[in-house]
Amino acid sequence: xxxxxxxxxxxxTLDGSAAPTAFPKAAGPEDGPVVVCFPSMIAISGPQEYAAxxxxxxxxxxxVPPLPGFAPGEGLPASLTALADAQAQAALDLAGDRGxxxxxxxxxxxxxxxxxxxxxxxxxxxxxxxxxxTLACPLDLDDLSMVADQMLAPESSVWMxxxxxxxxxxxxxxxxxxxxxxxxxxxxxxxxxxRSGTHDRPRWPLADTVVDVPGDHFTMLGEHAATTARxxxxxxxxxxxxxxxxEGA
Numbered sequence: 001x002x003x004x005x006x007x008x009x010x011x012x013t014l015d016g017s018a019a020p021t022a023f024p025k026a027a028g029p030e031d032g033p034v035v036v037c038f039p040s041m042i043a044i045s046g047p048q049e050y051a052a053x054x055x056x057x058x059x060x061x062x063x064v065p066p067l068p069g070f071a072p073g074e075g076l077p078a079s080l081t082a083l084a085d086a087q088a089q090a091a092l093d094l095a096g097d098r099g100x101x102x103x104x105x106x107x108x109x110x111x112x113x114x115x116x117x118x119x120x121x122x123x124x125x126x127x128x129x130x131x132x133x134t135l136a137c138p139l140d141l142d143d144l145s146m147v148a149d150q151m152l153a154p155e156s157s158v159w160m161x162x163x164x165x166x167x168x169x170x171x172x173x174x175x176x177x178x179x180x181x182x183x184x185x186x187x188x189x190x191x192x193x194x195r196s197g198t199h200d201r202p203r204w205p206l207a208d209t210v211v212d213v214p215g216d217h218f219t220m221l222g223e224h225a226a227t228t229a230r231x232x233x234x235x236x237x238x239x240x241x242x243x244x245x246x247e248g249a
Contacts, residue, residue, distance in 0.1 A: 001172070004165055004166055011075065021086075023065040027063075028060055033100055033240065036095075038065070038087075039066070039105065041108065044151050044164070046159065047064040053221050067111070080114060084111075084117070085118060092124060100126040101130065102116050106135060107139075109204065116129045128185060128186045129183065130190065130235075139172070187204075187209070188210075189207035190228060193214055
């Protein structure tokens with residue numbers, strides 16, 4: 001991991017002056033807030049990890065943007081501030097006046113929370129934040145062991161290359177020393193009931209609500225995606241109704 005973090009310093013970077021990449025058009029209903037799903041920042045992650053989840057969430061308009069820097073030729077965000085600024089602007093451009101729900105799986109939850117904080121600072125707070133089994137920051141050795149085991153699985157080889165490995169190092173470098181603060185936005189942590197290897201169930205201390213669902217850190221968006229999507233949708237209905245006095249859920 002130290003080698004990947006060091007190698008990431010040799011990659012071109014995108015600072016806050018770069019125009020944000022447009023998020024994919026949201027698929028789903030044309031009313032209600034847009035749900036933006038941030039992938040995890042490990043090398044084998046990407047929009048594909050949400051395929052089963054979004055299929056099981058037809059009641060929501062969903063956009064799953066790839067993280068910048070994971071494809072050949074793409075620059076990495078120069079800093080966490082640059083990443084949060086760019087992703088916040090792209091989310092606002094996508095949603096317009098519909099409102100936003102920010103969702104992130106695993107370390108993608110770090111990005112969702114950082115973007116939520118940035119939007120709050122811009123007086124454009126999202127209506128809710130959903131974290132899917134998001135690990136506490138920083139990662140510890142057990143976390144990294146779990147990630148390494150998953151990256152070495154045979155089915156992961158299709159997503160593994162040098163660009164993505166170095167991008168993972170760059171994102172972990174961007175979040176090094178990050179001490180997340182509350183965003184003042186309704187926040188749900190959806191937690192896997194099963195442990196992955198020796199890793200205990202994660203905790204996100206800033207969540208308002210915690211819901212346990214079947215599966216482990218990886219299968220909760222795979223074979224158990226339908227129950228995870230149902231838990232998210234039920235919570236969103238209640239949270240959005242409370243936010244708008246019972247309307248717009």
